[in-house]
Amino acid sequence: MSVSIRIPTTLRTLTAGESSVTVDGSTVGEVLAALEVVHPGFAERLIDDNGGLRRFVNVFVADDDVRFLDGMATPVPDGETVSIIPAVAGG
Numbered sequence: 001m002s003v004s005i006r007i008p009t010t011l012r013t014l015t016a017g018e019s020s021v022t023v024d025g026s027t028v029g030e031v032l033a034a035l036e037v038v039h040p041g042f043a044e045r046l047i048d049d050n051g052g053l054r055r056f057v058n059v060f061v062a063d064d065d066v067r068f069l070d071g072m073a074t075p076v077p078d079g080e081t082v083s084i085i086p087a088v089a090g091g
Contacts, residue, residue: 029072
């Protein structure tokens, strides 16, 4: 299943400046694992020691936040877009 991943500006150094990459996977976990294989360095920035998403990272399948779905087990339909969105903090 081919999936498009939108890469935020802060992580584009890992993709040689590409704003979008295509990988195969049927769940968020599989998609992020495939991203790590093609562009090493994503896992340490996105995934915590327990295998879940880091607190400051949001991942969306289409327009749905995976934290409110099945997390890393969230299904990703063929042709869908996964977006990685770093959390923004400030005061």
